[in-house]
Amino acid sequence: MSYHCPVCKKISNKSALDLARHMIGRGDKVHRDWINSKGFKYSELLALQFSSFGGEGFKSLAEVLEKEAKVKD
Numbered sequence: 001m002s003y004h005c006p007v008c009k010k011i012s013n014k015s016a017l018d019l020a021r022h023m024i025g026r027g028d029k030v031h032r033d034w035i036n037s038k039g040f041k042y043s044e045l046l047a048l049q050f051s052s053f054g055g056e057g058f059k060s061l062a063e064v065l066e067k068e069a070k071v072k073d
Contacts, residue, residue, distance in 0.1 A: 003069045007034045020061040
């Protein structure tokens with residue numbers, strides 16, 4: 001499965017979790033704005049990554065991306 005970033009159309013061939021890493025890792029205005037538009041706060045997701053074990057920030061964003069991102073088999 002390939003997940004397409006809803007902002008920049010980058011293709012992740014691995015998983016929605018990998019795409020979440022991309023979106024948080026980019027951190028530019030358009031990616032932050034998309035994350036914020038889905039009810040998350042970019043700064044809180046980033047802080048969660050540093051303060052928790054197991055990628056909780058990535059996982060919560062990945063759940064949304066599984067529903068929202070264009071998927072190609």
